[in-house]
Amino acid sequence: MILVLSPDTRPESSEYKQLLTHLANLPGISTRVHTEVGSEQTLTEVYLIGNTKPLPIEDMQSLPCVERVVRISEEYRVLGRHKNDNRATYFDYNGVRFGQDTLNIFAGLCAVDTLEHVELMMQALRDNGQICTRMGAYKPRTSPYSFQGHGKVCLPYVFELAGKYGIKVIAMEITHESHLEEICEALYVTGNPTGIMLQIGTRNTQNFELLKIVGRQQEFPVLIKRGFGITLDESLNAAEYLASEGNRKVVFGLRGMKTNMGDPHRNFVDFAHVPVVKRLTRMPVCIDPSHSVGLRATSPDGILDIMHATAQGIIAGANMVLVDFHPVPGKALVDGPQALLIKELPLFLEDVRIARQAYEQRAALAEHYRDA
């Protein structure tokens, strides 16, 4: 059970103390308080843990400071969407809103290779009105002999260039606690020119210790990719690890499933799960058409498979797109074959706009028939 308190409830107020004393006396129930400091107001939620079934909603509703009571199901307690649960489905980070109603494009390099390529990418993003990107510095690779990413060496110039070109959020995968420290250090020495969305890659979806570390910090939001060989439920529980440790700024990413059933695509596109994740949880949903499709094939209509997959995710209501671009894909050190060309960025963005408009029309149509 969650007690949602009135906005701006002060912890030092006598009503709040009265509430906590009352809860402390409930037999077999422990409490966990979560405070979310937003730009407009501070929201406090009190989680009641234990057997809350005998507690009548009306009684809990009448306690001091309590605005609303949500009876939660066992699954995805924090991030889940429960019955009569109208808690927020968005968060703000570095001036950018991420929600189940918004759409943000993260076009960029799969892996940082040279400063020149980073700059060409960021310049193109700025020229096309983009404020988010993807830039991999730490690359988990299948072979130990493959390029592993430049790591902390590249962070200062990546962050400085992001500041120069007005990039507000960079999605960047980390695979170890030390990477988080290196990112914090590089942001500090460069004067915080940009923001970071930490990415948990598909190979680490169930690295629970990493999830706990990333969940304990609340500075950076997190994009957690679905595990490529586990069930959706298992991946959603992995996301819940982040929230249970305190970080609710979580985006859930679909990136295709590992199976030869999807051949010739690199992974089997799973974007039909966009609305499913939005129904089961309050997380914004990201799609990664590049790692799903994995190649630059074009169908007879002249549209790249990657753009078809992108449109399929967006027309189903996706809220974020992570997509690989490269100025010279032939020279990319990672995933060149799936990179879109910089000159294709305006086309890609226009294609996204068309798909998003179609989604909005579909949602409006559904609403019209629901109200009729």
Ligand code: PEP
């Ligand atoms: C990536 O986005 O660079 C990546 C490695 O993705 P995934 O974890 O989905 O394979």
Ligand code: MN
């Ligand atoms: Mn990649």
